[in-house]
Amino acid sequence: MKISARARSIPPSVVFELGARVSELKRAGENVVSLGAGQPDFPSPREAVEAAQAFLESGQVGYTPASGIPELRAAAAELVSRVAGCSYEPSQVVVTSGAKEALALAIASACDPGEEVLLPAPGWLSYAPMCLAVDAVPVPVAGDPERGFRWNPDDLAAAITPATRALVVNSPSNPTGLVYTRDELAAIAQVCIDHDLLLISDEIYWPFVYEGRFSSPAALPGMAERTVVINGLSKSHSMTGWRIGFLAAPEDMAKAAGSLKSHLTSNAATPSQHAALAALAAGDAHAEMMTVAFTRRRQLALDALAAMPDVHLEAPGGAFYVFPRVDAYYGKHASGSIQGSVELSAALLEHVRLAVVPGAAFGEDRCVRLSIAAADEVLADGLERMASFLASLRQGAPAGPSC
Numbered sequence: 027m028k029i030s031a032r033a034r035s036i037p038p039s040v041v042f043e044l045g046a047r048v049s050e051l052k053r054a055g056e057n058v059v060s061l062g063a064g065q066p067d068f069p070s071p072r073e074a075v076e077a078a079q080a081f082l083e084s085g086q087v088g089y090t091p092a093s094g095i096p097e098l099r100a101a102a103a104e105l106v107s108r109v110a111g112c113s114y115e116p117s118q119v120v121v122t123s124g125a126k127e128a129l130a131l132a133i134a135s136a137c138d139p140g141e142e143v144l145l146p147a148p149g150w151l152s153y154a155p156m157c158l159a160v161d162a163v164p165v166p167v168a169g170d171p172e173r174g175f176r177w178n179p180d181d182l183a184a185a186i187t188p189a190t191r192a193l194v195v196n197s198p199s200n201p202t203g204l205v206y207t208r209d210e211l212a213a214i215a216q217v218c219i220d221h222d223l224l225l226i227s228d229e230i231y232w233p234f235v236y237e238g239r240f241s242s243p244a245a246l247p248g249m250a251e252r253t254v255v256i257n258g259l260s261k262s263h264s265m266t267g268w269r270i271g272f273l274a275a276p277e278d279m280a281k282a283a284g285s286l287k288s289h290l291t292s293n294a295a296t297p298s299q300h301a302a303l304a305a306l307a308a309g310d311a312h313a314e315m316m317t318v319a320f321t322r323r324r325q326l327a328l329d330a331l332a333a334m335p336d337v338h339l340e341a342p343g344g345a346f347y348v349f350p351r352v353d354a355y356y357g358k359h360a361s362g363s364i365q366g367s368v369e370l371s372a373a374l375l376e377h378v379r380l381a382v383v384p385g386a387a388f389g390e391d392r393c394v395r396l397s398i399a400a401a402d403e404v405l406a407d408g409l410e411r412m413a414s415f416l417a418s419l420r421q422g423a424p425a426g427p428s429c
C-alpha cells in the first residue's frame with residue numbers, strides 16, 4: 027500500500043517501542059528494571075478514580091463540547107493562570123487528549139506548510155514529528171552542554187529565518203531537567219518579540235522543581251498575546267492513561283485549535299474529564315507528595331551516577347529524569363558494537379535487563395535518559411545494574427546474563 031511521504035518520514039516513538047519490548051520481556055518471565063517510561067509510578071488521585079466511577083455509573087457517557095465541559099475549562103483556566111502567573115478565561119482553554127494533543131493542535135493552528143519551528147535540542151522526541159505531521163519544518167537549536175543545555179539567545183536569533191513562525195520552550199525539560207530562570211526566559215521572550223514569533227510553552231512538569239523555581243514565559247510583559255501554554259494532568263497528577271491535557275492561548279488561537287479538534291478527535295474522553303475536574307478540585311497535595319519522593323530519588327540517582335567512573339551528570343533542576351553523559355563508554359564493548367546511545371541502551375537491556383532511553387532519541391547521542399519516577403528500590407536496582415554493566419565494559423567484557 028502506498029504510504030504518504032509525510033507518514034513515512036515519521037518513525038514510531040522510541041519510548042513506546044521500548045515500553046512494548048519491556049512488556050514482552052516481562053511477559054516472558056524476565057526480571058526487567060524499566061527506567062524508560064516517563065510516567066509517575068504513583069496511582070492516580072483517589073478523588074479522580076471515584077469521580078470517574080460515579081460518572082460511569084450514571085451511564086450518561088456521551089459527547090461533550092469538543093473543547094471540554096465548561097466546568098473543566100474553567101478549572102483548567104484557573105490552574106494554568108495560577109501556574110503561569112497570568113490570567114486566562116475559560117474561553118481561552120481547550121481541554122485535549124493529553125498534553126500531546128494540545129501541542130499538536132498548537133503547532134497545527136500556528137503553522138502553515140514550510141514554516142519553521144525552533145525546538146530545544148536536546149528536547150522531547152515528539153515535537154519534531156508533530157511539526158512534520160502538518161508539513162511544518164522542525165529546526166532543532168542546540169543548547170549549551172556546559173550550561174545544562176540552556177539556549178544561548180544569540181544562537182536562537184541566529185537560527186531565525188523569514189520562515190520561522192514559532193519556538194517551543196519546555197521548562198522543566200524532558201530529558202535534561204533544565205529549569206529556566208525568569209531572566210533567562212525574558213531573554214528568550216525578547217527574541218520572540220523582536221522577530222514576531224509565537225512561543226509554545228510546554229509546562230507539563232511544572233510541579234517538579236528541585237533547584238530554583240518555576241517560571242512561565244506567558245507572565246512576562248508582552249508575552250501572553252504571543253504564547254500558547256501547554257499543561258495537563260498526566261505528570262502532575264499521575265494520570266498519564268486518562269489522557270487529559272490543556273492548551274491556553276489568545277482567544278483566536280484557542281478557537282482555531284478547538285475547531286480543528288472538533289474534526290480530528292472530538293472531545294477528550296468524557297469520564298476522564300470528570301476525573302480531571304475532581305483531581306483539580308483536590309488541589310496540589312498529590313503533586314507535592316510526588317515531589318518529595320522525586321527529590322529523594324533524584325539524590326539517590328545523583329549519588330549512584332557520581333560513583334560511576336567516566337559518567338558525567340549535571341543535576342537536573344526539575345522534571346523526573348536524569349540525563350547522564352556516557353559517551354566515554356562508546357567503542358568499549360569487546361565486539362566493538364557499542365558505538366552510541368542506541369547500542370548502549372540495547373546492550374543494557376540485553377545484558378542486565380535495564381531499560382533506559384537512548385539520548386539519540388532526544389538529539390543528544392552522548393547521553394542516556396533514566397526516569398527517576400520508579401520506586402526507590404527499583405531505581406536503586408536499575409542503577410546497580412548500570413554500574414555493573416559499565417564496570418564490565420571497562421574490564422572488556424559485558425556482565426550478566428545475555429539473551
Ligand SMILES: Cc1ncc(COP(=O)(O)O)c(C=O)c1O
Nearest residue numbers: 064124125126150200258260271
Ligand atoms: C515534555 C513533554 N510534553 C508533553 C508530554 C505529553 O504528555 P501527555 O501524556 O499528557 O500527552 C510529555 C510526555 O512524556 C512530555 O515529556
